[in-house]
Amino acid sequence: MTEPLADSGLPGGSPKARPVWLYYTIIGVAAIIVFGVFASRFGEDPRMNESPLIGQPLPQFTLDYLEQDGSLNFDELEGKALVINFWASWCIPCRSEHPALNAASAGYEDQGVHFIGIVYQDSRDRAIGFLDQFGRATNYSYVMDSDSRTIIELGVFGVPETYFVDKDGIIRSRYQGGIDLATLESHIQEALTPLTP
Numbered sequence: 589m590t591e592p593l594a595d596s597g598l599p600g601g602s603p604k605a606r607p608v609w610l611y612y613t614i615i616g617v618a619a620i621i622v623f624g625v626f627a628s629r630f631g632e633d634p635r636m637n638e639s640p641l642i643g644q645p646l647p648q649f650t651l652d653y654l655e656q657d658g659s660l661n662f663d664e665l666e667g668k669a670l671v672i673n674f675w676a677s678w679c680i681p682c683r684s685e686h687p688a689l690n691a692a693s694a695g696y697e698d699q700g701v702h703f704i705g706i707v708y709q710d711s712r713d714r715a716i717g718f719l720d721q722f723g724r725a726t727n728y729s730y731v732m733d734s735d736s737r738t739i740i741e742l743g744v745f746g747v748p749e750t751y752f753v754d755k756d757g758i759i760r761s762r763y764q765g766g767i768d769l770a771t772l773e774s775h776i777q778e779a780l781t782p783l784t785p
Contacts, residue, residue: 651731670753676710677718681766688769697727
């Protein structure tokens with residue numbers, strides 16, 4: 589009586605061998621997919637999110653000032669490049685990035701760049717307390733978004749989040765998360781560079 593041949597584990601093998609072969613195939617395919625995803629994002633900053641609004645005109649908003657009477661109408665800023673930062677007093681990264689925003693607002697005022705700080709889901713008193721503690725900049729408009737209109741129209745994910753708009757009112761880039769001075773300057777320079785036709 590002859591001994592049965594050892595199963596090779598190939599698809600034509602015994603039913604007991606097939607699950608092992610299938611298991612290794614699934615693991616191999618999953619590893620290739622994971623590698624492909626990471627390789628495609630390697631070298632990119634995940635905080636520089638794409639947005640369907642990049643390259644589009646900034647919607648026009650009218651927002652109440654945080655610390656004074658009246659409202660800021662974005663039409664009044666026509667011809668200026670804008671750095672629009674969403675922030676809140678409860679946001680820890682907002683505290684870290686605040687000095688960089690203040691420094692950049694002073695450094696770029698003569699180049700026609702204006703900063704707008706939009707309070708995100710926070711109370712007026714707490715937002716003012718934040719500025720009392722961490723400081724204010726002169727080339728800066730601090731405003732409230734009481735009805736969350738700008739959050740909805742710009743698709744803001746959370747805070748901090750910063751939008752960069754050129755002098756023609758076109759949104760040039762967006763940065764999600766705490767931003768440092770070098771990154772701020774890089775985005776501002778991009779917004780100040782005319783688009784090529």
